[in-house]
Structure formats: C-alpha cells, structure tokens
Amino acid sequence: MDKFLLQQQVLARLADDLRQTEEAARVAHETATHEENIAENKYDTLGLEAAYLATGQARRAEAIREAIAHWRQFRPRDYDESLGIQVGALVCLVDAHDRQQQLFLGPEGGSMKLGSGAELVQVISSQAPLGQALLGKREGDEVALHVAPARLQFEVLRVQ
Template sequence: MDKLLLQQQVLERLADDLLQVEQAARTAHETATHEENIAENKYDTLGLEAAYLATGQARRAEAIRQAIAHWRQFRPRPYDASQGIQLGALVCLVDADDKQQHLFLGPDGGSMQLVSGAQLVQVISGASPLGSAMLGKCEGDEVSLEVAQIRQQFEVLRVD
C-alpha cells in the first residue's frame, strides 16, 4: 500500500467534508439572519436555534481546516522496528477470531475508511484509544484496550 496515496485520499476526503460543512454553516447563518425568522415572541426560537447550529458548523469547519493543515505537513516515514509503530505506520491487526483489520495511523482527522487496491484501510489518529495502544508496538506484539468495560486484544500481524 502506498502511504502517500492514502495521505492524498485523506486530504481529498477532508476537503470534501470542509466544503459540505462550510455550505451547511452558510445555510444555517442565512436561516438565523433571515427577516422571516425574527422572533415574534419568547417561544419563537427558530432564528436562535439556527444561530447555534451555524456556530457549531463554523467550529467544525475550523477543526477540519486544522486537520488538513496537519495532514499536509505530515510526512509518513518507513517503519523502523527499533522504534516500533509510529505515526504514518500501516498496521495489520488480527483479533482472536482471525479477523484482520488494516489501519493507517495518522496525525489527525481519523475515523474514515479508505480503499487501497481491494483493501479497506481504516484511518485512525495517534490520540485514539487504539492508536495510542499501538504506539511503540512491533510485529508479533499484543495490543490490548478496554472499550465499554470489554477488553479487546489484537496481535500486530504486519507493519509497513
């Protein structure tokens, strides 16, 4: 799998997300400031609700802009077994049921699935519970984390 190609896919997806969020923020702002949505009484809150939505969308847009900046500056390096898994690693984990999952450990804006060839690759950040549990691990190591009081265990099958 080509890490630079995956990085480009992440940037394209984030750019698409940013366009959608900016459009939603504009729409919410227009709704909030439209003359027909001026409150006529204390129960008429459409304009106020739209203003809250516009503020939330603007914050989300800023978070996406920051993620784009982090991904643009990011330079994935080849895997170095002496350091173990670091940001930029492509990791194949296997669980107790022999189910494999392919992960690309990135700087920010994770939780998206990409396709590389015929392979699904989940992008996660180093700050995520699984991402932080993998940092420093090597091929053959066990990764363990607890989610909702359920312990999950994986073996690091491959790292690129």
C-alpha cells in the same frame, strides 16, 4: 500499499467534508438572519436555533481546516523496527477470530475508512485509544484495549 496515496485520499475526503460543512454553516447563517425568522415572542426560537447551528458548523469547519493543515504537513516514514509503531505506520492487526484489519496511524483529524484496492484501511490518530495502544509495538506484539464493557485483544501481524 502506498502511504502517500492514502494521505491524498484523506486530504480529498477532508476537503469534501470542509465544503459540505461550510455550505451547512452558510445555510444556517442565512436561516438565522432571514427576516421571516425574527422572533415574535420568547417562544419563537427558530432564528436562535439556526444561529447556534451556524456557530457549531463554523467551529466544525475550523477543526477540519486544522486537520487538513496537519495532514498536508505529515510525511509518513518507513517503519523502523527499533522505534516500533509510530505515526505514519501502516499496521495489520489480527483478532482472536483470525479477522484482519488494516490501520493507518496518522495525525489528528483523519478518522475514516478508505479503500485501497480490494482492502479497506481504517485511518486513526495516535490520540485515539487504539492508536495510543499501538505506539511502540512491533510485529508479533499483543495489543489490548478496554472498550466498556469488553476487552479487545489483537496481535500485530505486519507493519510497514
């Protein structure tokens, strides 16, 4: 599986998310400032609600821009057994029911599922609970994660 190709897919998805978020912010701003939405009394809050929405969308757009910058600077490296799993690793986990999942450990802001051929790859950051649990692990190691109220357990099957 090509890590560079996965990175390009993440960047394309983030760019699409950014376009949608910026459009939503623009529409909310136009709604907030439209003359028909000027409050006539204290209970008329459509303009105020649209302004809050526009602010939230603008913040979301800024977060996506930061994620894009992190992913553009990101250079996935080959797996180094001596360091264990690090950011940039492509990891195959298996659970107690023999279900496998592919994970690509990347920088912040890229939590998404991508298709790579016939396989699905879950992109997670090292700040995610599972990402933190994976750091430093090697093939054959067990990874346990508490997700209230359950305890999830995996084995690291392969790392690239």
